Amino acid sequence: MILEPQPATQAATPSYVAETPAAAPEAIAAYYARKLAFETDCWDVHASLASGRIDFVLLDVRSPAMFALSHVPGAQNLPHGKMTTHRMSAWPSGTLFVVYCAGPHCNGTDKAALRLATLGYRVKVMIGGMTGWADEGFDFETGSSNATA
Template identity: 50%
Template structure:
């Protein structure tokens, strides 16, 4: 298992590629705070999941409907960031694959809606926008990962 390490150049290429196609909740939140984040955020979950809470300003485009709706609802010149439920779900990955296959520039938001809410970031429902309490396991206040 630990006897077949990648060469440093191969590892660097791999991690550079991941950073080109993935982003995280903190970076998406910071970008959305800007006047023009430079992308559209797409929630790929079901209607019921969307209604239970979503990132304010996100576009709701369920993964199963991308082939039929993407061209009418997304501008191919604007990059897309996809998210689904959380790290245990690959719906955002499948949606990113579908969108990139249609010609969109795409990144996947790691952690999905679960980590968005767990970090205490704004959540929108029919009742309005609120901030859930931050989970101390994902958003420690006394210690930072320093990344």
């Protein structure tokens, strides 16, 4: 079945959707371009890892114990509290980091992103974290062999 575009109907009062007018297309484009500069998603991380086009360091910012139970393949474990100038000097200043935590209910990624940025590193948050990775049906690894903490 092919859906045909339907004209918007004009109500006497706007809907709850339209009562706050949408931004101009230019403002919308600028907003989303800016938003994507700060975050990535599980699908893009997975596709990058699978293709071998890995131009970022993937950091699991949860505890070493949680990392050992399950983590995204290829991730290194580095809790945000252990991100120090000395520890981060192992990576060149232009390194792009992608950080993740348990999921949308966890602010560990925000704390890690803030810490990395204040140390002068580029960083993106992998939205969804472990919860998002599971929702996509992607596999996890176990063990602490990749742990840096």
